[in-house]
Amino acid sequence: MAVLASFDWHFIWAHHSEFLAGLRRTFKVAAIGIAGAFLIGVVLGAIRAHRIPVLSQLAAVYVEVIRNTPILVQIFLFYYGLPEFPGHPIRLQPFTVAWLSVMVWGGAFNTENFRAGFEAVPARYREAGLALGFSRLGTFANVTFPIGARIALPSSINTYISVLKNTSLLTAIGYAELTNTAYSLESVTFRSTEVYATLGVMYLVVVWTLSALIRLVESRLALPEER
């Protein structure tokens, strides 16, 4: 294995604390982003599925704008664009832009996931809920949400994995998540092979572990008829 002969394993061990600090920031931003994307998805998905006037159209515009523009441009708009807002400059910390941008992006994709999930709940279930005396909100909380969210589970989980992967783009605004940490480390040590091999392996371990866990959760939470 002459290919591996020059690979410096010690280098990776010597810098493992930096890599782990970067990974921790990636997890932190992803966790906030995913939690926010879940909430946005449930609320706006319900508004879309129940066709609540005005709000539903506004949610549709939000979804289409986010899905059809590059997330890197969205990050730039938050970080460089908002401070230029005429008359009312908004200056955000890199950390705020970090979780906000991945949350807004994930929320748009999740709105579609949950809209499709809620719309797939048979109308007769909702009618049954209303007939039993539940209010409209009670019917949503006790009937539409538990069933629709489980229908939306596979697609929404894919969105959460994408949210985590998208945090890597925050390197563009210098937020020291995993990719940015690796980039900085490479620019002072010039050990590009070691640094980027480690970076790639770390992302694959995280993404593959999440995907495997998800298949496990999915089979436990799937609706009985789909098991």
Add this chain to the structure above:
Amino acid sequence: MIALLPDWAGPVAHYMAHQGVKQTLRIAVFAVVGSALVGILLGTLMTIRFPPLRALLRLYVEIWRGLPIVVTIFIVFYALPSAPLIHHRFAAFTGAAVGLTLWGSAQVAEATRGAVQSIPREQHEAASALGFGWVGRHVSVILPQALRRLLPPFVGLLANVIQNTTIASLIGVTEVLSTGQRSTERLAYSTGDSHALAIYAAVAAAFFAISFPLTRLAIFLEKRLV
């Protein structure tokens, strides 16, 4: 129309259109054509029942779908040149185009595998009975039918590839986002006002104008072809 724009906007728009948009389109064309060719080939090979080949192709797909695109591009651009056997520095354009192609080809391969496997067995059997070999059977009979089913996800991928060309700005390709960023820096230096909000909003609007019709088309095709 032009008269309504402020003085600074003219040169910026000229620079972004002639340098930025041109580079964005070049990367997008390279990545889309590369992803289609490599992805359809690998996806068809994935349907062969030969475990070692299957495992190898599965690994290819899972690696390039699992990594964030920016990490793939960094690996190609920064790490690959110092790898043994290669020892060759790529231009930033090549690094970005190859990185996007690795990601895109993995997406196309997975979609092609599904499309090829959805073609009924009888089609394979009939083609074999007519004397087609494996290659002839796939090229003349199976793939033409599979491509119809591949069209909606491919149009969706086209929109995604175009959006993801912006990631090339992170390794210094002067595509449209990068030319926008340089313009804001130059304006901030020369006039004290970067006009970042207007410039990035214009970039977003341009991407929306291309991407929105494509995603609509993908939904339309999906409804029509199924």
